[in-house]
Amino acid sequence: MYSSNDIPNHIAAAREEDLDLARATQRREREAVDHFAKRMECVPRILAVLNRRFGRALNRDQLADLTQDVLLLVWSKLHSYAGRATIENWVHGVCFHELRGRLRGKHRMGALTPEHAESLEQPQGEPMLADYAFLLDGLSSLEATTDEIVRLKHYDDLTFEEIGKVLDMPTNSVKSRYYRGLAKLREKLAPTIQREAP
């Protein structure tokens, strides 16, 4: 366990390790590839959980098929991993987009039941998730450090001061970048925001 003072250092170190792992894997260093393969065991796990939230629309074989496609996609995009989030968080975004894309393809072909088609827009028990894909796109459109700040604030629940420690940046700079990022996201996500406005 980490004390609250250690959390920023722990997060910074974990991200640096993940970035090193991604770079070493790209260089095909044997030990790194083995370790990366072990970390990629998260792919079928994430897909299994997401599929359950989408009403189990894919069967076991289809999930295995999708697992392989996601792994190859992650491999081909590995050079773009910048350590802005952990490898698992990054992979989660890829899994979500690919599963949603696969289900949409089935939906277009009329191969989804009405319940599954409905869960495509609103996964079970998560009323705001239709906006999640939008949110991921919005975050990835931000400048890299700003995206990282927003994630550290809302995913890791860090204070501005703690984020400053993770990124080695003055607290005031963190704060101003955060609010500038929110202003950009406000524009980018205007359609989903307006839908919920009073």
Place this chain on the structure above:
Amino acid sequence: MNDPEELDAYVEALMEGRIDPDGAEAGALFARDPKIREAFEATRILLAQLDAGLAFERSTLEEASALEKTPDVELVHRTIQAAALRPRSTGAARSNRHLWIPALAACLLAILVLWTRLTPQERPDMTMGSRLELLNPVGPVEAYATFEWKAKLPRAGTYEIVVFDAVQQGNVELARRASLEVSHWNPEPDEAAAWPDRIRWRVDVIDGAGDPVARESAQAKRAKP
């Protein structure tokens, strides 16, 4: 308010609580410029969406790591190791393309000359022992049931089958199954029933290193009831 920086400064002050959103100062600001209230309300909704979205991500990852066992764990390791064995396409490799293209052409020419000089009995098997014949469904069929083919599978090899829509232009993919170890595949009946009346299907024989060594495709036409 036309100055976006001033607007952001007010939103920041309201979010940070330096201006109480329910107080008189905020009331006067909102009355003077409704854009400030709009931006403040939109930011509150945005923060709720950020929290909900990222909480979804966190809970998915927590649930995923709490699963008792990893599904398809062998597939994960096999796929990553196979990907790592493939040659990298780097900028340097691309810039050397002008060198290896003539070299490749010369090799092909040499093979062709050798080929024409050999008698038919002496000719080597260019399919590397992986002859592939697609058996069913081919031509007119009643339904897309079992997909069957005949091939010699290399050591540690697998098959990959892809089904395409042959009615629409552009190779629209209907289904794909990889890592098959047997020379047949049964699609889900409801899935196959939704396919168009003309399909093209393709089988690749993949060797133990993950490279395709043989490929064949065929068309099938489902008779309308």
